[in-house]
Amino acid sequence: MYKAPRGTSDILPPEQAYWKYIEEKAALLCQLYGYQPLNTPIFEDFQLFARTVSGGTDIVDKEMYVFEDRSGQKLALRAEGTAPVCRAYLQHGLFNLPQPVRLYYIGPTFRYERPQAGRYRQHHQFGCEALGDSDPVLDAEVIDIARRFLLSLGLSEFSIQLNSIGCRLCQPSYIEALKRHYTGYVASLCPDCKTRLIRNPLRLLDCKKASCQKIAETAPKISDYLCDDCQAHFHDVQQYLEALDIPFQLNYRLVRGLDYYTRTVFEIQSRTEGGQTAVVGGGRYDGLIEQLGGKPTPAVGFASGIERIILNLKEGKISPPGLVKPIAFIAYLGQEAKTQAVKLASQLRSAQLPVTLATGDRSLKSQLRQANSLGSNYTIIIGEREVKTQAVILRNMITNKQETFPVTEVAGALRQSQHLTL
8 A cells, every 4th residue: 555655744634724724824924014925846956955055964965855857957855945035036036126025935845854743854834034135123023923923823832042143254253163162072972063063063053962962051152253243233133122022032052954044043942842842943144145146135034844833733732713614415315306406506606605415326314424424514405395396405413403495595594594694
């Protein structure tokens, strides 16, 4: 028997309510802030990720799905959402529009990693990006969007972790200090951190191994190495967050898993027991578009994993509104009644009333049992007598009471019973 590949999952009908709930909340919130939707391809040129993410990160070294097409072009499934947005920004000349350009996306990303709760090889992200302006008010804005997004879903038990990792001018001196600190602990480092020490020292601070975390606790702080411009930018970000009454915690060990970040980085961590800790992550990436061949272009954004959000909703016992269910099930007895049922179903759907039509030649008892299993509040019954009198029986599946209505009045009766309007 075929099964979904490891690290992927089918989103079955009972789960769809969560997805619809999250996507609708995200879209509505983005509209309030002036962010426009953007969709990018599921696969991109491999170099788009190789150049922007860089070696020394697990994404490039271990996790990307890479393949060649029939022309020999090396492609990769979308490993993260920001680089494709920047590519689209350049390709379509969005830099000619009034800046900043505010965009958001919802879609799948792919990473070959060990599957676990809230982490899949195909997972989905909601992300926001503001491109073309260095104003620290945008850093505060995207943090505010991420915070409001979680609150709109009913998630309130979280903390906002904030840091600045400097820019290309001040970051090198900090990295040298970090190397000097870690050089004395090489024998105690995990294998991954031994590689990071050479290829991507900032990621040393992000290791989850207990032995490496102890070394990170005594590492130099980036705050002592920030240049004047980065210090001023970080001060302004904090000031705007305080003006918006957004609580945050400074975390000088916070870095992001992608090394194109500069200055502001942040993470929103859930306090819900049993949920995934990090539910939103982002920051500023002022050099990324330049890496792709564009002019120096400041930008800031975040991404949130939808599967992780759903996990935290379930752990918090937060149930989304259910999907629209058919208001009625249409049952019939006999071929003539079946033809009338088909016509009535079409008429009711044209009147924007969702109904489910029985199929086959099952008994009325069997059809009523199916109506119950679908959760229909009403069953419309058409038999030989109803065909002759151009009427239907409307049965309340909760009270088991039933009434007869002319077929021309059944739509009104259903709408009145459910307080529906066109």
